Amino acid sequence: MAGWQEKALALYKEGHSKASIGRLLQREMGAATAENARDRVRRYLKKQSVSPETAKPESPRKFEALENLTPRRHVMDWGGERVIRFGLMGDTQINSKYTQLTHLHRFYDICAQLGIDRVFHTGDIDDGEQMRPGHQYECYEQGADDHVEEIVRVYPQREGITTYFITGNHDASLYKRAGMDLGKAIADKRPDMVYLGRDCAVVKLTDKCTLELRHPWDGTAYALSYKPQKIIEAMEADSKPNILAIGHYHKIEYLFYRNVHCFQTGCFQSQTPFTRGKGISVHMGGWIVEILVGEDGAIKEIMPTLIPFYAAKENDWKNWRGFNP
Ligand SMILES: [Fe+2]
Numbered sequence: 544m545a546g547w548q549e550k551a552l553a554l555y556k557e558g559h560s561k562a563s564i565g566r567l568l569q570r571e572m573g574a575a576t577a578e579n580a581r582d583r584v585r586r587y588l589k590k591q592s593v594s595p596e597t598a599k600p601e602s603p604r605k606f607e608a609l610e611n612l613t614p615r616r617h618v619m620d621w622g623g624e625r626v627i628r629f630g631l632m633g634d635t636q637i638n639s640k641y642t643q644l645t646h647l648h649r650f651y652d653i654c655a656q657l658g659i660d661r662v663f664h665t666g667d668i669d670d671g672e673q674m675r676p677g678h679q680y681e682c683y684e685q686g687a688d689d690h691v692e693e694i695v696r697v698y699p700q701r702e703g704i705t706t707y708f709i710t711g712n713h714d715a716s717l718y719k720r721a722g723m724d725l726g727k728a729i730a731d732k733r734p735d736m737v738y739l740g741r742d743c744a745v746v747k748l749t750d751k752c753t754l755e756l757r758h759p760w761d762g763t764a765y766a767l768s769y770k771p772q773k774i775i776e777a778m779e780a781d782s783k784p785n786i787l788a789i790g791h792y793h794k795i796e797y798l799f800y801r802n803v804h805c806f807q808t809g810c811f812q813s814q815t816p817f818t819r820g821k822g823i824s825v826h827m828g829g830w831i832v833e834i835l836v837g838e839d840g841a842i843k844e845i846m847p848t849l850i851p852f853y854a855a856k857e858n859d860w861k862n863w864r865g866f867n868p
């Protein structure tokens with residue numbers, strides 16, 4: 544191998560560009576111009592089949608957490624009952640100074656009075672960490688451990704009620720930063736809270752009735768029903784659930800579309816500087832859903848009851864500082 548080729552290969556492996564190698568070796572190569580030298584270097588390296596990837600030492604890839612779109616399936620015990628009742632809610636955003644814990648506890652009180660034994664939470668149980676510049680000033684606790692401790696302490700616990708929950712994009716901020724699955728950490732400490740997975744889950748309520756929980760990660764739309772419609776339109780006919788519960792948009796809605804009973808599950812957080820600044824309205828509250836199923840378990844009737852909360856309590860988190868369950 545002639546001298547300049549060997550040097551060119553070594554320089555390329557060190558990370559020099561072809562143009563800079565051309566300039567360095569122009570005289571040795573006897574090339575008239577730097578461009579001419581660069582072209583000869585390029586032709587030579589092409590024949591050696593080295594690429595910057597093989598030439599340079601590999602740098603570690605940045606970890607990127609993405610929305611999980613593959614739901615895990617969970618089968619619930621169905622003893623053949625004809626009437627099934629459950630709560631549907633989400634976006635409690637605990638650890639945010641705008642969380643509405645008093646309304647949240649009231650919702651669980653109503654569920655307990657009605658003898659509801661299961662409540663499904665559609666994600667964003669926590670407000671997360673550093674969602675955007677300045678977000679940390681909207682949170683009254685900092686750090687993953689303290690966020691988990693606070694949720695374990697203040698999340699409603701009622702005899703006979705089990706909360707089944709997924710996590711959302713705010714919960715995923717801890718996953719993104721530290722690889723910590725907040726849902727698991729909460730469920731480990733609260734036997735009445737069952738973690739169903741990140742961002743989505745499919746629950747089989749009866750043999751013929753599925754409930755899908757979803758927490759999308761995208762932005763809100765101007766029209767209330769636009770996002771749910773698009774989500775349902777994207778579903779293949781044979782993978783559609785019978786009931787779809789969507790969190791994240793902090794909106795309340797019931798929609799029947801393509802034979803799917805779709806609920807937007809509302810939230811338990813008042814407006815924040817972020818939503819106010821963007822002119823996004825929020826709907827506080829949750830649903831109690833009663834379904835009447837046939838012998839085979841298919842829905843014959845559905846009766847959604849909305850539990851709305853109209854006025855937010857300012858600094859409501861402070862009212863729960865001394866709370867000790
Ligand atoms: Fe949310």
Ligand SMILES: [Fe+2]
Pocket residue numbers: 667711712713758759760790791792
């Ligand atoms: Fe969200």
